[in-house]
Amino acid sequence: xxxxxxxxxxxxxxxxxxxxxxxxxxxxxxxxxxxxxxxxxxxxxxxxxxxxxxxxxxxxxxxxxxxxxxxxxxxxxxxxxxxxxxxxxxxxxxxxxxxxxxxxxxxxxxxxxxxxxxxxxxxxxxxxxxxxxxxxxxxxxxxxxxxxxxxxxxxxxxxxxxxxxxxxxxxxxxxxxxxxxxxxxxxxxxxxxxxxxxxxxxxxxxxxxxxxxxxxxxxxxxxxxxxxxxxxxxxxxxxxxxxxxxxxxxxxxxxxxxxxxxxxxxxxxxxxxxxxxxxxxxxxxxxxxxxxxxxxxxxxxxxxxxxxxxxxxxxxxxxxxxxxxxxxxxxxxxxxxxxxxxxxxxxxxxxxxxxxxxxxxxxxxxxxxxxxxxxxxxxxxxxxxxxxxxxxxxxxxxxxxxxxxxxxxxxxxxxxxxxxxxxxxxxxxxxxxxxxxxxxxxxxxxxxxxxxxxxxxxxxxxxxxxxxxxxxxxxxxxxxxxxxxxxxxxxxxxxxxxxxxxxxxxxxxxxxxxxxxxxxxxxxxxxxxxxxxxxxxxxxxxxxxxxxxxxxxxxxxxxxxxxxxxxxxxxxxxxxxxxxxxxxxxxxxxxx
Ligand code: PEP
Ligand code: MG
Numbered sequence: 030x031x032x033x034x035x036x037x038x039x040x041x042x043x044x045x046x047x048x049x050x051x052x053x054x055x056x057x058x059x060x061x062x063x064x065x066x067x068x069x070x071x072x073x074x075x076x077x078x079x080x081x082x083x084x085x086x087x088x089x090x091x092x093x094x095x096x097x098x099x100x101x102x103x104x105x106x107x108x109x110x111x112x113x114x115x116x117x118x119x120x121x122x123x124x125x126x127x128x129x130x131x132x133x134x135x136x137x138x139x140x141x142x143x144x145x146x147x148x149x150x151x152x153x154x155x156x157x158x159x160x161x162x163x164x165x166x167x168x169x170x171x172x173x174x175x176x177x178x179x180x181x182x183x184x185x186x187x188x189x190x191x192x193x194x195x196x197x198x199x200x201x202x203x204x205x206x207x208x209x210x211x212x213x214x215x216x217x218x219x220x221x222x223x224x225x226x227x228x229x230x231x232x233x234x235x236x237x238x239x240x241x242x243x244x245x246x247x248x249x250x251x252x253x254x255x256x257x258x259x260x261x262x263x264x265x266x267x268x269x270x271x272x273x274x275x276x277x278x279x280x281x282x283x284x285x286x287x288x289x290x291x292x293x294x295x296x297x298x299x300x301x302x303x304x305x306x307x308x309x310x311x312x313x314x315x316x317x318x319x320x321x322x323x324x325x326x327x328x329x330x331x332x333x334x335x336x337x338x339x340x341x342x343x344x345x346x347x348x349x350x351x352x353x354x355x356x357x358x359x360x361x362x363x364x365x366x367x368x369x370x371x372x373x374x375x376x377x378x379x380x381x382x383x384x385x386x387x388x389x390x391x392x393x394x395x396x397x398x399x400x401x402x403x404x405x406x407x408x409x410x411x412x413x414x415x416x417x418x419x420x421x422x423x424x425x426x427x428x429x430x431x432x433x434x435x436x437x438x439x440x441x442x443x444x445x446x447x448x449x450x451x452x453x454x455x456x457x458x459x460x461x462x463x464x465x466x467x468x469x470x471x472x473x474x475x476x477x478x479x480x481x482x483x484x485x486x487x488x489x490x491x492x493x494x495x496x497x498x499x500x501x502x503x504x505x506x507x508x509x510x511x512x513x514x515x516x517x518x519x520x521x522x523x524x525x526x527x528x529x530x531x532x533x534x535x536x537x538x539x540x541x542x543x544x545x546x547x548x549x550x551x552x553x554x555x556x557x558x559x560x561x562x563x564x565x566x567x568x569x570x571x572x573x574x575x576x577x578x579x580x581x582x583x584x585x586x587x588x589x590x591x592x593x594x595x596x597x598x599x600x601x602x603x604x605x606x607x608x609x610x611x612x613x614x615x616x617x618x619x620x621x
Contacts, residue, residue: 036272039253043222045267046233048570049242050285051220052278055258055271056198057251058191058205070141080135084142087182088122091175094182095119109320109358117344121175142183150176174204194218199260203251213239220262222250222269237570238322244269291618295573299330303576309584311558313576314372314566316544320358323365325569330576333369335492335566336431336544337362339415340378349411355418363426370427372469372492372566373419375412375444377401377433396506401434406443416451424461431469431492436476441487472530473497473545481530485537492566493530495523495545502526517600518547519607524556524594531560542566551578551615552607558584559591581615 072080099115121127127149134145153172191200197219204225213221218241226233226245236243242264254260254271261270261281270277303311314335315326326334342350342358350358362371378400405412419430432444445468455462472478473494481491495518500506502522505515517523527543534541542564547553549571555578557565567575590610597603611617 036258038273038277039271041247041250041253041269041271043244043247043250043267043269044226045244045264046226047236047241047243048264048288049220049240049262050264050281050288051199051242051262052273052281052285053197053199053219053260053262055201055254055256055260056194057254057256058200058202068141069144072135072139072141074139077136077139080142081132083183084131084135084145084179087142087179088128090182091178092119092122094178095122117171118175120348121172127172127175143180146176146179191218199262201251201254201260213241220244220264222247222260222262224248224251235319237568238319238325240325240570287618295577298573298576298580299328301576301580303332303579305558305579305582305584305587307583307585309558310563311579312542312564313572313579314370314542314544314564315572316566316568317362320361322569323362326572327365329569329572331366331369331569331572333427334362334366334371335542335564337371337373338377339373340376343376343378349414350418352414352418352421355415356421359419359422359428360425363422363428367426370429372429372431373422374431374433374471375402375415375419376405378404396500402432402440402444403434406440406447409447412447413451416448417455420448420451420455420462420466421460423463423466428463429467429469429490431471431490433471433494434474434497435470435472435484436474438480438483438487441470441484445487469540471497471544472541473501475502475526478502478526478530481533482537485533485539488539490540491530491534491542493527493541493543493545495527495543495547498526498545499523518550518553519594519600519603521595521597521600521603524603527557528560528591528595531562535561540564549575551575551617552604552611554578555582555587555607555611555615556591556594558582559587559589561588578611578615586610586614 095115095118099112099119102112102115130149130152131142131145134140134148135142138145140148150173191205191213194200194217197217200213200218200221202221202223204223205221213235220242221236222243223245224247233243233245242262244262244264244267246267247269250269250271258271259273259278261268261273261277263269263281263284270281273281303313305311312332313330314333315322315329315331316336316338317323317326317334318338318341337359339355339358342355359371359373362373399407405415416430419428422428423430430448432441435441435444448466448468452462452464467489469490469492470477470484470488471494472481472484472491474497477484478493478498485491499516499518499520503515503517503520531541541562542548543557543562544566546567548557548565549567551574554565554575558579565575590607594603594606597606
């Protein structure tokens with residue numbers, strides 16, 4: 030009830046991970062944390078067998094539930110990624126360590142199943158917490174979701190899932206498992222808000238690709254809202270208001286309508302060329318992680334794929350993708366995007382721990398460790414499968430291959446040599462591929478940026494990964510909130526490095542684009558256009574905003590502004606200057 034004095038108004042701010050404004054009724058899912066409420070119980074000898082059987086029954090029930098979800102997803106024609114997530118959860122249910130260790134504790138320590146599971150998951154959590162890579166830390170969530178499911182089944186309670194949401198609602202949860210998110214039906218789930226989560230979690234990625242507004246990282250939202258409460262969700266600012274007053278609802282309703290109108294006006298840019306007022310054409314490409322994003326990218330006018338983060342093919346599973354799987358995924362993208370180009374970035378993940386959970390890396394600093402191309406060169410048997418898959422798909426569309434994290438010429442040469450070997454094998458096997466496939470590199474390590482002229486002689490194109498370039502050039506860990514204040518895209522050093530790469534590429538006559546998050550922000554895109562970039566790659570939801578920017582400026586003005594920014598000493602000064610110039614010709618309505 031609105032304006033009910035008995036209901037407390039709660040205002041919270043989390044991380045807006047998927048834009049949009051929703052005012053709706055809350056549907057609170059299980060508060061989760063079943064592991065925390067598990068109690069210890071010492072068994073007598075007779076109880077041990079009963080307990081082992083209880084555990085096996087709960088495993089069986091969990092398997093049956095997941096298989097039902099899988100069937101439903103298949104029937105609803107959901108993408109392969111969604112089904113792959115369920116498969117990954119089914120694999121975890123079969124995991125020997127999880128099963129054997131739990132049964133071992135029940136038998137040897139005479140623990141009840143709940144406590145045994147809690148002990149096992151504690152060990153797993155500690156293992157994952159030590160990992161500094163955010164991707165891996167977030168993968169431990171998959172295992173926790175499965176354990177929660179088993180515990181709910183042990184308690185005899187019904188498992189509450191998103192599939193139970195039968196009327197349009199705002200889903201409220203401690204954390205949503207990727208399996209839950211995969212079941213979300215746009216329309217039934219108006220938005221979702223969670224206690225936990227980060228920008229790169231599967232949940233956030235799926236929200237953006239499904240275009241469901243979402244705010245994560247609210248910490249205690251599940252304790253501040255009950256099913257049936259009215260909630261306002263602002264996916265841009267991360268604001269969530271529980272039991273808002275009528276006047277607050279009125280304000281947000283107006284903002285919602287304005288956002289909707291804004292979306293429609295932006296849509297008008299879909300078919301217009303991204304061209305400055307004085308005729309400079311800029312190519313706006315899409316970044317993608319999962320195949321389901323393609324319709325949205327096309328709908329937002331993507332002129333190709335500038336970055337396919339192929340590592341998502343390796344995630345949520347316990348085995349490695351086969352050559353056929355690689356080929357099928359890349360061929361699908363190439364065909365859907367045809368005749369537009371598709372840049373496939375080879376596996377960019379840190380440490381071989383991910384590929385084999387039993388084979389943990391003890392790297393102190395994985396961000397600077399065996400990741401991306403370094404890992405691929407160290408594990409040629411893995412790299413080779415992907416290269417063959419990419420090459421075979423290149424027979425079906427305009428595919429380019431790109432190597433991540435190149436730090437010097439030798440790495441590029443070795444990667445190219447492996448590509449040549451894969452070509453040679455395919456030739457011998459009479460398999461089709463594009464022999465002239467273009468080979469590019471990400472410029473995201475400062476050493477590569479500084480020798481861009483040398484690398485340009487051996488690469489067909491560059492793509493600047495500003496996310497990592499900032500991390501390494503400013504010496505700030507992308508995932509460490511204590512140094513987040515130093516994450517300054519307008520840092521003069523960052524702009525100088527980027528400009529240097531653009532100039533080196535121009536001198537050598539090779540293509541260069543930007544594909545980090547900066548490319549999708551109008552104020553940064555303005556500087557890139559001014560520096561001479563003609564290709565920018567970004568997520569679907571940024572494409573039309575940036576196209577509007579491009580069409581609002583003249584190349585001459587952008588050049589003048591880009592020349593001016595190098596004269597400032599601090600990021601703040603540059604930000605203020607660019608902001609004030611931007612406002613002369615571009616109105617930003619919704620984003621901070
Ligand atoms: C980047 O580093 O800017 C980039 C685009 O790659 P990722 O964010 O996947 O590391
Ligand atoms: Mg990167």
